[in-house]
Amino acid sequence: xxxxxxxxxxxxxxxxxxxxxxxxxxxxxxxxxxxxxxxxxxxxxxxxxxxxxxxxxxxxxxxxxxxxxxxxxxxxxxxxxxxxxxxxxxxxxxxxxxxxxxxxxxxxxxxxxxxxxxxxxxxxxxxxxxxxxxxxxxxxxxxxxxxxxxxxxxxxxxxxxxxxxxxxxxxxxxxxxxxxxxxxxxxxxxxxxxxxxxxxxxxxxxxxxxxxxxxxxxxxxxxxxxxxxxxxxxxxxxxxxxxxxxxxxxxxxxxxxxxxxxxxxxxxxxxxxxxxxxxxxxxxxxxxxxxxxxxxxxxxxxxxxxxxxxxxxxxxxxxxxxxxxxxxxxxxxxxxxxxxxxxxxxxxxxxxxxxxxxxxxxxxxxxxxxxxxxxxxxxxxxxxxxxxxxxxxxxxxxxxxxxxxxxxxxxxxxxxxxxxxxxxxxxxxxxxxxxxxxxxxx
Amino acid sequence: xxxxxxxxxxxxxxxxxxxxxxxxxxxxxxxxxxxxxxxxxxxxxxxxxxxxxxxxxxxxxxxxxxxxxxxxxxxxxxxxxxxxxxxxxxxxxxxxxxxxxxxxxxxxxxxxxxxxxxxxxxxxxxxxxxxxxxxxxxxxxxxxxxxxxxxxxxxxxxxxxxxxxxxxxxxxxxxxxxxxxxxxxxxxxxxxxxxxxxxxxxxxxxxxxxxxxxxxxxxxxxxxxxxxxxxxxxxxxxxxxxxxxxxxxxxxxxxxxxxxxxxxxxxxxxxxxxxxxxxxxxxxxxxxxxxxxxxxxxxxxxxx
Numbered sequence: 202x203x204x205x206x207x208x209x210x211x212x213x214x215x216x217x218x219x220x221x222x223x224x225x226x227x228x229x230x231x232x233x234x235x236x237x238x239x240x241x242x243x244x245x246x247x248x249x250x251x252x253x254x255x256x257x258x259x260x261x262x263x264x265x266x267x268x269x270x271x272x273x274x275x276x277x278x279x280x281x282x283x284x285x286x287x288x289x290x291x292x293x294x295x296x297x298x299x300x301x302x303x304x305x306x307x308x309x310x311x312x313x314x315x316x317x318x319x320x321x322x323x324x325x326x327x328x329x330x331x332x333x334x335x336x337x338x339x340x341x342x343x344x345x346x347x348x349x350x351x352x353x354x355x356x357x358x359x360x361x362x363x364x365x366x367x368x369x370x371x372x373x374x375x376x377x378x379x380x381x382x383x384x385x386x387x388x389x390x391x392x393x394x395x396x397x398x399x400x401x402x403x404x405x406x407x408x409x410x411x412x413x414x415x416x417x418x419x420x421x422x423x424x425x426x427x428x429x430x431x432x433x434x435x436x437x438x439x440x441x442x443x444x445x446x447x448x449x450x451x452x453x454x455x456x457x458x459x460x461x462x463x464x465x466x467x468x469x470x471x472x473x474x475x476x477x478x479x480x481x482x483x484x485x486x487x488x489x490x491x492x493x494x495x496x497x498x499x500x501x502x503x504x505x506x507x508x509x510x511x512x513x514x515x516x517x518x519x520x521x522x523x524x525x526x527x528x529x530x531x532x533x534x535x536x537x538x539x540x541x542x543x544x545x546x547x548x549x550x551x552x553x554x555x556x557x558x559x560x561x562x563x564x565x566x567x568x569x570x571x572x573x574x575x576x577x578x579x580x581x582x583x584x585x586x587x588x589x590x591x592x593x594x595x596x597x598x599x600x601x602x603x604x605x606x607x608x609x610x611x612x613x614x615x616x617x618x619x620x621x622x623x624x625x626x627x628x629x630x631x632x633x634x635x636x637x638x639x640x641x642x643x
Numbered sequence: 644x645x646x647x648x649x650x651x652x653x654x655x656x657x658x659x660x661x662x663x664x665x666x667x668x669x670x671x672x673x674x675x676x677x678x679x680x681x682x683x684x685x686x687x688x689x690x691x692x693x694x695x696x697x698x699x700x701x702x703x704x705x706x707x708x709x710x711x712x713x714x715x716x717x718x719x720x721x722x723x724x725x726x727x728x729x730x731x732x733x734x735x736x737x738x739x740x741x742x743x744x745x746x747x748x749x750x751x752x753x754x755x756x757x758x759x760x761x762x763x764x765x766x767x768x769x770x771x772x773x774x775x776x777x778x779x780x781x782x783x784x785x786x787x788x789x790x791x792x793x794x795x796x797x798x799x800x801x802x803x804x805x806x807x808x809x810x811x812x813x814x815x816x817x818x819x820x821x822x823x824x825x826x827x828x829x830x831x832x833x834x835x836x837x838x839x840x841x842x843x844x845x846x847x848x849x850x851x852x853x854x855x856x857x858x859x860x861x862x863x864x865x866x867x868x869x870x871x872x873x874x875x876x877x878x879x880x881x882x883x884x885x886x887x888x889x890x891x892x893x894x895x896x897x898x899x900x901x902x903x904x905x906x907x908x909x910x911x912x913x914x915x916x917x918x919x920x921x922x923x924x925x926x927x928x929x930x931x932x933x934x935x936x937x938x939x940x941x942x943x944x945x946x947x
Contacts, residue, residue: 330936331936332937332938333931333932334931359663360661361683361934361935361936362936364684364935364936365934367681368681368684368934374676375674376674377674378672378673378674379663379673379674381663381664416941416945417941420943485938485939486937486939506939508935508938510663513661513662513663513664514664515664516662516664525939525941526942527943555665556664556665556666557664558666565666568673569673
């Protein structure tokens with residue numbers, strides 16, 4: 202069946218050269234969609250000197266819009282002034298679907314708002330879990346309610362995330378698809394020569410902050426070292442709680458059994474992982490936890506706290522869950538050590554290749570895009586009146602904001618007509634044409 | 644892990660599982676919503692169900708403190724108008740001190756005469772000595788500032804003090820208290836002390852200043868401790884004390900000015916009757932959501 206090819210714009214504040222879950226997700230998803238024949242353009246804000254248009258692997262075009270990040274890598278929320286540039290990019294690239302990522306990104310919310318004003322189809326992917334009770338979460342949820350009032354479809358990375366998003370935004374659950382992240386199994390291969398099992402090495406790689414359970418580590422490591430004399434720890438990562446870990450090392454004289462590596466650059470994560478047998482994750486809250494997937498792909502058995510969406514991520518024979526309590530975690534580590542002889546890293550790696558695959562993610566995203574385009578495009582009043590349900594005062598405010606946005610768009614259409622914006626022709630990449638000439642000469 | 648059933652009949656499809664691995668589950672779309680959707684959600688787990696009468700009785704402590712502050716302002720006004728002279732003020736101070744000690748002695752279970760002498764008596768004597776020595780400084784502190792600014796500042800400081808005051812327990816704790824006071828209660832105590840200093844600086848003689856400072860600081864620093872002890876000892880005693888205090892305050896304010904009496908009365912009615920009713924009404928809309936997405940709470944004490 203010849204599938205329809207889409208022209209997709211991915212928009213988020215978080216992209217390369219920043220490293221993280223959302224950035225990797227956007228990059229890998231875009232690459233796989235490009236391989237499936239769609240056209241993908243990424244829009245993000247400028248990073249330092251990196252401003253303007255850049256081309257990445259596979260012909261992925263990235264627009265680094267010249268706005269400075271404001272706080273935590275987010276661009277300054279400007280509401281209406283971002284309409285002209287978004288409109289120009291949408292018309293120039295002849296976009297059919299706009300795909301926004303991450304609820305915390307102001308650029309994403311603005312771009313989705315403007316795209317809906319101009320009548321484009323919109324998909325939103327949420328990558329994080331939020332609470333409901335503190336001031337920051339309450340405001341975030343209201344903004345999310347605004348953006349998702351008129352979105353075509355939404356994607357969440359886990360079922361727990363879907364429940365969280367549905368509660369926060371009031372979307373009907375049928376509109377939310379669950380498509381998980383995946384891991385690049387080609388990059389995370391187990392070691393060719395396995396480290397010897399006479400000494401069991403437990404690896405921890407995370408930022409050493411409260412949220413990632415550094416306090417639990419401080420309690421768990423001495424107990425485990427005391428109970429199992431042949432266990433060694435490797436702790437990678439840095440943060441404010443590093444001081445307490447160093448203190449714990451000194452207090453229990455574990456300098457030769459606990460190795461602190463400091464911050465580990467992303468390129469060296471694999472080499473740290475393959476030197477161990479067990480991966481320990483002690484986070485207090487986790488939306489998806491790619492680190493667990495990377496560890497499993499390298500053939501390590503995982504021990505993790507039962508928080509957030511972690512129970513859904515790996516099958517029971519590849520992960521051992523514990524409550525976020527030191528005693529329970531020590532028991533879980535003991536179970537993992539006893540399970541270790543039955544674990545074969547290569548088998549685990551091959552299983553991970555079956556379980557998580559970026560091409561599968563791209564295909565499922567394609568289905569979401571198909572569903573999006575099947576949605577009827579309603580007229581302005583029907584669409585904008587959906588915003589009135591957002592709240593007694595907020596609904597009316599959002600309604601006014603969207604009407605003003607619509608009027609501004611009409612003004613721009615008169616002032617800078619769409620015909621004057623030059624449309625970008627599609628590029629054919631040289632490596633594809635080289636392959637064809639190679640095939641001809643063979 | 645295989646979730647394909649080795650089934651012969653094509654109609655039976657495998658059960659939907661709440662997992663993320665393994666790609667699309669056969670027979671189910673990605674937006675399939677199971678019956679187990681939101682089954683981990685817990686609503687209103689920590690919400691306290693309130694009773695109107697209990698809330699009204701609890702709000703009596705707020706109005707009691709409002710009356711205490713009103714009485715202090717009354718004494719200030721009379722002193723500034725020279726209706727009360729310094730000797731009378733000193734008598735008021737001494738009687739307040741003595742009655743405060745007696746109340747503490749009778750209502751605290753763990754106190755004994757030796758603790759009273761050693762801890763309180765010594766500290767209070769040092770305190771009084773220090774105040775007397777520093778009185779000339781307060782007297783000349785705001786000589787260059789106009790009276791209007793002083794009244795405006797004092798009123799705003801008192802409003803801040805009332806707003807941020809810790810109505811549940813006292814900031815100045817008796818020996819053996821465990822919890823440290825919160826930031827807002829420290830700010831409120833400071834605001835009241837500064838307001839007292841401003842008023843004291845408007846008075847003519849050194850003795851005046853000393854007497855009014857002693858009075859104000861006694862009430863603001865030790866008043867909450869005394870009322871807290873009464874409340875802990877017996878609720879009935881607390882109720883009687885508060886109601887009599889309210890009656891006394893209202894009558895004194897009536898004698899001073901009628902408009903202020905009306906204001907104070909309406910404020911007390913608002914705090915005691917209207918606010919509890921409002922709180923009970925809007926409690927029905929409380930919707931607290933907890934679930935697996937919440938951050939886990941550690942059961943042991945962490946160090947920062």
